[in-house]
Amino acid sequence: MSDITMRLELVQVPVSDVDRAKAFYVEQLGFNADHDHQVSDELRFVQLTPPGSACSIAIGTGMSEMAPGSVQGLQLVVEDADAAHAALSARGVEVGDVQDFPWGRFVFLSDPDGNGWAVQQIVRP
Template sequence: MDLKLEVVVLPVSDVDRAKAFYVRAGFRPDVDYAAGDDYRVVHLTPPGSQCSILFGTGVTTAVPGSTRGLHLVVQDIEAAHAELVDRGIEMGGIFHDAGGVFHRGTEEGRVDGAHPERASYSFFATFSDPDGNEWVVQEVTTRLPGR
């Protein structure tokens, strides 16, 4: 059985502001559908991704900005970081975790710069949308066995 993650719902407070942000970040707009003032769905896809994001009016009861730790995987974190900055996205610096291949989702254990061995899965940069939904950009150049 295949289980494919295809859509992640993000809670936002201003649909037009969120849409403009994600389009500026390079996400492809797929759908912008409204059925009156109480229901609007905006669906966008990150470049190269099979999974999309969805937000709007009347689509979730989650608190705007409460989503954390969504990962965007890239082949070259420096190039991705530079491109997002060039697109006007405020990025945190590139970092790795002092203890190994993943990060803790907090500031604890963060070390500035790329992993010294440049190990796949080992370094990151973060950004947030205008509501504070947090994204992690992660470099993965070689998949671990079974991935």
């Protein structure tokens, strides 16, 4: 297996209202809207990518049995947690205070369904 390259490029995030979630991720978090396809009456696929990221998220209908809001611990890495906090707050995102840990500085937030995100500034010794 060591000769096989594997890249994580897509993570499903279960939501109850695709349009509301898409608006949150694009308008408030600043993700790029890559795809939005209504494949059939039962299947809609929306792919959204954080700026500068090689990994995207997929939201939609008919893609998963996961309950909306059940994904926790998704993580975005930024250069400056304070700047990210200020920018997200200015866009109307409810974010907690910047928290300092030995392994990084974090801002925590949830999407409208309660899927949990951490925004991390990596702290190097």
